[in-house]
Amino acid sequence: MVLQGQAGENAVVGRDAFDEILARLQERGYAVYGTVNEKGTGIFRPLGGAGELSLRCTGGTLPPKYLWYPPSETMFTYDRQSGALRSEIEPVKQAVFGIRPCDVHALLALDEVFLGGDYPDPYYRARREDLPLVVFNCVESGDTCFCSSMGTGPGLDHDYDLLITELDRPGRFLLEVGSGLGGELVRDLRAEVARDEDYQVKHRRLEDAAANARTTLETEDLPRLMSEGHGHPYWREISDKCFGCANCTSVCPTCYCADIFDETDFSLTETRRKRRWSWCFLMEFGAVHGGNFRERRIDRLRQFMQHKLNFSVGQYGRFHCVGCGRCIVWCPANIDIAQTGRTIRGDA
Amino acid sequence: MTDRAEKPRLAVFKFTSCSGCQLPFLNMETEILDLAESIEVAYFAMAGASQPGPYDLAFVEGGISCQEDARRIRKVREESRILVAIGNCAVYGGPQALRNFLPLEELKRAVYPQPELIHCFPTCQGIADYVSVDGFLNGCPVDHGHLQDYIVSVMLGKAPEVSTRSVCLECKMKENVCLIVAEGVACMGVLTGSGCGALCPSFDRGCYGCFGPSADPNLKSFANLCRELGLTEEEIHRKFRYIVNNAEAFREEAERHVPQPVES
Ligand code: SF4
Ligand code: SF4
Ligand code: SF4
Ligand code: SF4
Numbered sequence: 001m002v003l004q005g006q007a008g009e010n011a012v013v014g015r016d017a018f019d020e021i022l023a024r025l026q027e028r029g030y031a032v033y034g035t036v037n038e039k040g041t042g043i044f045r046p047l048g049g050a051g052e053l054s055l056r057c058t059g060g061t062l063p064p065k066y067l068w069y070p071p072s073e074t075m076f077t078y079d080r081q082s083g084a085l086r087s088e089i090e091p092v093k094q095a096v097f098g099i100r101p102c103d104v105h106a107l108l109a110l111d112e113v114f115l116g117g118d119y120p121d122p123y124y125r126a127r128r129e130d131l132p133l134v135v136f137n138c139v140e141s142g143d144t145c146f147c148s149s150m151g152t153g154p155g156l157d158h159d160y161d162l163l164i165t166e167l168d169r170p171g172r173f174l175l176e177v178g179s180g181l182g183g184e185l186v187r188d189l190r191a192e193v194a195r196d197e198d199y200q201v202k203h204r205r206l207e208d209a210a211a212n213a214r215t216t217l218e219t220e221d222l223p224r225l226m227s228e229g230h231g232h233p234y235w236r237e238i239s240d241k242c243f244g245c246a247n248c249t250s251v252c253p254t255c256y257c258a259d260i261f262d263e264t265d266f267s268l269t270e271t272r273r274k275r276r277w278s279w280c281f282l283m284e285f286g287a288v289h290g291g292n293f294r295e296r297r298i299d300r301l302r303q304f305m306q307h308k309l310n311f312s313v314g315q316y317g318r319f320h321c322v323g324c325g326r327c328i329v330w331c332p333a334n335i336d337i338a339q340t341g342r343t344i345r346g347d348a
Numbered sequence: 349m350t351d352r353a354e355k356p357r358l359a360v361f362k363f364t365s366c367s368g369c370q371l372p373f374l375n376m377e378t379e380i381l382d383l384a385e386s387i388e389v390a391y392f393a394m395a396g397a398s399q400p401g402p403y404d405l406a407f408v409e410g411g412i413s414c415q416e417d418a419r420r421i422r423k424v425r426e427e428s429r430i431l432v433a434i435g436n437c438a439v440y441g442g443p444q445a446l447r448n449f450l451p452l453e454e455l456k457r458a459v460y461p462q463p464e465l466i467h468c469f470p471t472c473q474g475i476a477d478y479v480s481v482d483g484f485l486n487g488c489p490v491d492h493g494h495l496q497d498y499i500v501s502v503m504l505g506k507a508p509e510v511s512t513r514s515v516c517l518e519c520k521m522k523e524n525v526c527l528i529v530a531e532g533v534a535c536m537g538v539l540t541g542s543g544c545g546a547l548c549p550s551f552d553r554g555c556y557g558c559f560g561p562s563a564d565p566n567l568k569s570f571a572n573l574c575r576e577l578g579l580t581e582e583e584i585h586r587k588f589r590y591i592v593n594n595a596e597a598f599r600e601e602a603e604r605h606v607p608q609p610v611e612s
Pocket of ligand 4: 515549
């Protein structure tokens with residue numbers, strides 16, 4: 001068969017289709033990023049060819065969040081002589097090839113933070129509006145993944161341009177088209193017709209991945225139980241180990257806090273107002289005139305985890321932990337948010 | 349310079365140190381030209397300026413190690429409106445503060461052919477032990493970005509940004525793979541203030557702690573981690589008796605791990 005390029009279409013393709021999709025994204029002017037195996041993990045990098053893509057779910061170090069919410073950016077410049085303000089917000093064309101379902105859910109959570117409400121964030125919007133997503137479903141969970149507990153994976157059924165699931169044989173993939181743009185990326189591609197059995201394989205593999213998840217957390221009633229567990233002795237136990245290094249929050253795909261500051265050159269002609277990622281785990285985060293409202297490490301640790309497993313539900317109606325497991329992997333003190341949730345709720 | 353009629357007068361002084369913290373000024377290259385437009389470099393021996401005080405902003409490199417240092421730092425204090433300690437030596441006493449933990453006379457004999465010619469205090473200390481200090485910029489050496497921010501902030505009359513982030517965050521932004529997690533290396537990045545751009549971890553070396561303790565370092569947990577990674581008490585001791593040995597938190601942690609007697 002030949003793909004028509006319509007939303008809702010599907011087919012079975014080989015890995016060679018990835019090269020074509022990547023090439024078409026690049027032709028359309030997108031900088032395409034994907035996870036590349038590097039230093040023993042998957043790292044989001046600009047992709048040269050589709051052959052570089054890692055097909056295993058590895059989480060990596062930084063989530064792809066930096067593409068739509070950069071670690072540091074200039075909001076506007078201020079000419080100190082004329083007093084004029086200049087803000088250059090240019091639309092950015094980027095695409096992610098092989099983003100995972102948990103990271104798509106994290107993106108949707110950030111959409112609510114930055115674009116929901118009366119004052120949408122223009123910087124975020126400039127990077128978000130044109131952001132094709134080629135999603136890889138996870139047919140195998142990593143050791144610290146608990147997306148199946150958080151309802152964010154291992155499969156996705158919305159908000160993708162293209163959705164790719166590896167079938168029973170390596171090199172055979174079910175391709176599902178989710179949007180008009182997704183369609184354009186595969187129009188006229190030669191492919192096999194997807195049969196019912198292919199769908200059965202997809203569903204079985206995703207169910208297996210969920211069933212075999214090595215990290216789990218029951219979310220039923222979790223916010224209430226977390227609130228009640230505010231004084232649980234486990235907080236003390238883990239904060240005694242915690243370095244307060246903020247590695248955990250720095251790799252979290254949903255952390256959105258920032259610090260705003262000014263930067264001026266020696267000539268004193270121009271000031272740039274910038275924002276950069278900041279986290280509740282930092283001492284400076286709670287430093288206000290006359291004191292610090294979160295001076296103790298235990299309070300900073302608890303704020304991080306309570307925000308993810310409790311407060312976010314009250315604020316936005318969804319958990320801001322998408323179960324990606326990155327904070328667990330990269331914590332040098334082996335502190336584990338899923339374990340904490342289980343312990344506080346009495347399941348451990 | 350529009351905000352002020354006269355250019356502020358800048359001074360850079362050196363005490364007991366290796367001079368490495370003065371180099372970031374000289375390395376500013378193009379910025380230094382802009383700087384010279386807005387500021388008067390009144391005293392900076394390495395750059396050939398030696399005008400008398402008073403100074404609006406004085407940066408001090410080096411620790412206080414002898415009577416002459418002590419006399420001179422008091423004079424610098426009197427002549428300077430804002431006095432800032434830059435680098436490990438001025439902030440904590442520097443690598444040479446290692447001598448604080450050993451008997452001075454024995455050390456003199458071990459190092460110098462004519463030990464009787466050496467006149468120094470038994471300890472080398474940061475300048476805040478002798479005079480009041482308005483700001484501290486850590487590092488071994490100090491970070492150029494921190495210096496630039498401090499100077500500009502003073503010129504604009506605003507508070508400088510003083511980050512309390514750990515080296516780990518610079519490490520993460522470089523997408524390094526954590527050495528503690530992946531290699532079992534007892535990297536001190538988790539305890540150490542940022543500024544170096546995670547230089548050593550980016551080359552697979554554990555952090556040596558050059559920028560001194562971060563805002564709330566968990567030393568006990570780090571010592572436990574070192575033990576789990578197989579370090580001996582002596583090795584843990586030496587981790588804290590190294591580049592930044594005289595910061596209170598590191599000094600006290602070293603004392604908790606069996607100091608070894610020195611051979612003389
Ligand atoms: S990564 Fe671990 S040790 Fe570091 S702040 Fe987070 S919980 Fe604490
Ligand atoms: S809290 Fe941890 S597991 Fe949850 S989304 Fe953030 S990094 Fe992932
Ligand atoms: S966990 Fe902390 S840094 Fe992350 S979004 Fe919540 S308050 Fe901000
Ligand atoms: S390698 Fe060192 S500096 Fe980097 S994250 Fe790990 S502990 Fe922190």
